[in-house]
Amino acid sequence: MTGAIPTIVLVGNPNAGKSSLFNALTGARQKIANYPGVTVERKAGHASFADGRPAALIDLPGSYSLTPASPDEAVTRDVVLGRQAGERRPDALVVVVDAANLDNHLCFALELIALGLPTVIALNMVDLAERDGLTLDAERLAAELGVPVVPTVAVRKRGLTELLAAIDGAILSHQTQADAIPAPPPTDVALHQRARAIARVATLAETPVRRWTQRVDAVVLHPVAGFLILLALMFVMFQAVYAWSEAPIGWIEDGIAALQGVATDALPDGFLRGLIVEGLLAGVGAVVVFLPQILILFLFILLLEASGYMTRAAFLMDGLMAKVGLSGRGFIPLLSSFACAVPGIMATRAIPDPKDRLTTILIAPLMTCSARLPVYTLIIGVFIPNRAVGGLPVGLQGLVLFGLYVAGIVGALIVAFVLRRSVTKGSAAGFMMEMPRYQWPRLRDVAISLWQRAWIFLRRAGTIIAFTTVVLWLLLSFPKAPADSELRQVDYSVAGRIASGLETVVRPIGFNHDIALALIPAMAAREIAVSALATANAIDAGDDEDQVAMSLGERLQGRWSLATALAFLAWFVFAPQCISTIAITRRETNGWKWPLFMVGYLFALAYAAAGITYWTAVAFGLG
Amino acid sequence: MIAKLDSAPLGMAVRIARIDWDILSHDEGRRLREFGLMEGVEVKPLHRGSLFSREPLALGIGRMQVIIRGRQAAAIAVEPVETEPAAAA
Structure with missing residues (x-):
């Protein structure tokens, strides 16, 4: 040992539990879920051996071999072979294999062992293998493979001490030996035959594959019933976003109103009070109230990801995706984009075909992300009556929200269809994917992920949204309109004048001065549209007691026609108003060409969709 | 009797007799072997397809399930398994 901290790399097949093991060893909280391709980039962390010596741990995307098929798998090859820029060869490999799928996972393990680096096998998920009626002989497996094998259950932190000790031992014994000459990699077929032979001798007892998962799949993957279940799941998700959030939203609203009251009483009338009450609290508060809805949405997505249903959904959607030139593989990043397009676009790295991947990136912003929820729910809450539809236990508001999601999906499919026949033309994308076994979502993991999402949302509210809101408040408050001015303060101010300029462009599609004002700061993030409306509203209300008592919703109802409100919703189905999405698209496509294309086509679509909605609504007398 | 995997009946184990590697791309072939x-x-x-299509195809192989499209399945010729069908999975 040269005294340097050893670098240990976790590597193995997709969905073997590498990230779970990484989290268990380092205390990190990397995303884990039950589908192949969750981890798409290299992640580093720190672990320590029993005696306290540190080790650098690297988690890698899953791969089937050292020959990559997609961008994420290329990272795995480069790190393992020491080709990654700025990184030396790893000091040890921990090959994570799924104990219940040795036949397959041992192939990559054999290829990795042949590299001649100090190697330890983590025989992971031994509990699930036992559940499935498999009894394995770890010692026999170690003898056959010629490297230590440690049974682990990463999510229950079982086998970690033994694993670290084995890694330590492997590194030490490797140094005392003369450098082993790596064996030439055998052919695929020979590898598989050896893997199967080794799996056979290491398996002491085996019962047939468990029947219950097959029974579940018989329904869930049924060509008709399975698709209806998928639709029903999504429908329930959007109903729940409304039905379950009412009470907690009320608590948050009361809390913010109380804070505003405290601030109003404590501060003298003036600049600071205006800034805090009208700017910060009104603006940020208008966004924070949507936390419960966003968490409900995330809860559903997390459960779908953790259970193994995501790949089933991809299977069901593949037929439809194929018709527009994409693959079922792309459905997973798109469904993730319901939460946020940024991780969704990152997740496309697991798509092998470059044109398929690019198209999926370009349509990801059409998936209704959680930042649109505040906009949608505010407008729906104000303009769509809260009643059941036709005596069914289905709320009209939830139905409209569902419709907006569907509009995004249908829009995305049409755009993909057009793109695949024009700018991203190429051979038909394939779809080859492993289907994971079902697993019960673990409460702790779900809770941690929800907490992380809540924190991200609140941090956004406290930073970018608070900052934009304060800037907007300043621009709305100055210069002060003279007492005899015919213009309202929000129209007279700097921001108001800029908005009046924009208004001439958006007036044909039914947008008013309020909307023009909200659209500009909302370029940073969509939910700022809501905080901007709230801030402008608070300034407009000024000190008029009756006006202040009115909620943002009540005021909008008086100032906007239904046609305008619907056009505003249609705009947000398409408009690419999110700096982070544009930035991640630039990074993932290595240049400005595609993000600019994306922003251009989405704004054009948004304008057209809002216009068509407005003119249609006006024709029906809703103007 | 040899049939193509894309038309093989569901729920019955079959043995892969031959794979026409030439009609598959290099990457497709490798992923199949992987x-x-x-x-x-x-x-x-x-399982096969959904409302929209007769594709893709979900296959049981050993203890794992994989999804492939009809194009790849069409390159795979299969024959019935002579032994007890119940023994296969």
Whole structure:
């Protein structure tokens, strides 16, 4: 040992539990879920051996071999072979294999062992293998493979001490030996035959594959019933976003109103009070109230990801995706984009075909992300009556929200269809994917992920949204309109004048001065549209007691026609108003060409969709 | 009797007799082999398609399930398994 901290790399097949093991060893909280391709980039962390010596741990995307098929798998090859820029060869490999799928996972393990680096096998998920009626002989497996094998259950932190000790031992014994000459990699077929032979001798007892998962799949993957279940799941998700959030939203609203009251009483009338009450609290508060809805949405997505249903959904959607030139593989990043397009676009790295991947990136912003929820729910809450539809236990508001999601999906499919026949033309994308076994979502993991999402949302509210809101408040408050001015303060101010300029462009599609004002700061993030409306509203209300008592919703109802409100919703189905999405698209496509294309086509679509909605609504007398 | 995997009945184990590697792309062929789909291996077609299409195909192979499209399945010739069908999975 040269005294340097050893670098240990976790590597193995997709969905073997590498990230779970990484989290268990380092205390990190990397995303884990039950589908192949969750981890798409290299992640580093720190672990320590029993005696306290540190080790650098690297988690890698899953791969089937050292020959990559997609961008994420290329990272795995480069790190393992020491080709990654700025990184030396790893000091040890921990090959994570799924104990219940040795036949397959041992192939990559054999290829990795042949590299001649100090190697330890983590025989992971031994509990699930036992559940499935498999009894394995770890010692026999170690003898056959010629490297230590440690049974682990990463999510229950079982086998970690033994694993670290084995890694330590492997590194030490490797140094005392003369450098082993790596064996030439055998052919695929020979590898598989050896893997199967080794799996056979290491398996002491085996019962047939468990029947219950097959029974579940018989329904869930049924060509008709399975698709209806998928639709029903999504429908329930959007109903729940409304039905379950009412009470907690009320608590948050009361809390913010109380804070505003405290601030109003404590501060003298003036600049600071205006800034805090009208700017910060009104603006940020208008966004924070949507936390419960966003968490409900995330809860559903997390459960779908953790259970193994995501790949089933991809299977069901593949037929439809194929018709527009994409693959079922792309459905997973798109469904993730319901939460946020940024991780969704990152997740496309697991798509092998470059044109398929690019198209999926370009349509990801059409998936209704959680930042649109505040906009949608505010407008729906104000303009769509809260009643059941036709005596069914289905709320009209939830139905409209569902419709907006569907509009995004249908829009995305049409755009993909057009793109695949024009700018991203190429051979038909394939779809080859492993289907994971079902697993019960673990409460702790779900809770941690929800907490992380809540924190991200609140941090956004406290930073970018608070900052934009304060800037907007300043621009709305100055210069002060003279007492005899015919213009309202929000129209007279700097921001108001800029908005009046924009208004001439958006007036044909039914947008008013309020909307023009909200659209500009909302370029940073969509939910700022809501905080901007709230801030402008608070300034407009000024000190008029009756006006202040009115909620943002009540005021909008008086100032906007239904046609305008619907056009505003249609705009947000398409408009690419999110700096982070544009930035991640630039990074993932290595240049400005595609993000600019994306922003251009989405704004054009948004304008057209809002216009068509407005003119249609006006024709029906809703103007 | 040899049939193509894309038309094999669901729920019945079959043995891969031959794979026409030439009509598959290099990457497709490799991924099939990485899934363990190669001559002599037993597979069981489990699910096929949805409302929209007769694709993709979910296959049981050993203890794992994989999804492939009809194009790849069409390159795979299969024959019935002579032994007890219940023994295969």
